[in-house]
Amino acid sequence: MAHHKSAKKRIGQDAIRRLRNRFYKKTTRTSIKHLREMTDKAAAEQFLPKVLSMIDRLAKRGTWHKNKASNLKGKLMRHVGHLA
Numbered sequence: 141m142a143h144h145k146s147a148k149k150r151i152g153q154d155a156i157r158r159l160r161n162r163f164y165k166k167t168t169r170t171s172i173k174h175l176r177e178m179t180d181k182a183a184a185e186q187f188l189p190k191v192l193s194m195i196d197r198l199a200k201r202g203t204w205h206k207n208k209a210s211n212l213k214g215k216l217m218r219h220v221g222h223l224a
Contacts, residue, residue, distance in 0.1 A: 161203050168194040175216060179205040188220050 142148045171191045178184040192213055199209035 154160065163202075164194075164198060164201075165203060168198055170211065176219060179223065181220070184220045184223055188216065191216060 142151055168191070171187075175184060175187055175191050178187065180224060195204070195209045195212055199205040199206045
């Protein structure tokens with residue numbers, strides 16, 4: 141258990157960050173799932189930039205590794221490109 145005021149504050153800050161990261165990650169994963177389920181190319185092309193932006197934000201914050209983000213973006217763009 142923390143004995144210093146700054147350590148106690150750090151524990152609280154970490155808890156808040158952890159919750160925020162979980163929310164952003166879950167929201168992004170859900171958006172990716174919805175994009176993969178889409179069959180309409182026009183709707184998917186309109187939704188793709190929003191999902192890519194969410195992925196970039198996670199990579200910028202360090203929540204996801206930049207290579208993971210890059211791989212996901214490539215796969216999603218390929219998926220939308222192959223829609224009929």
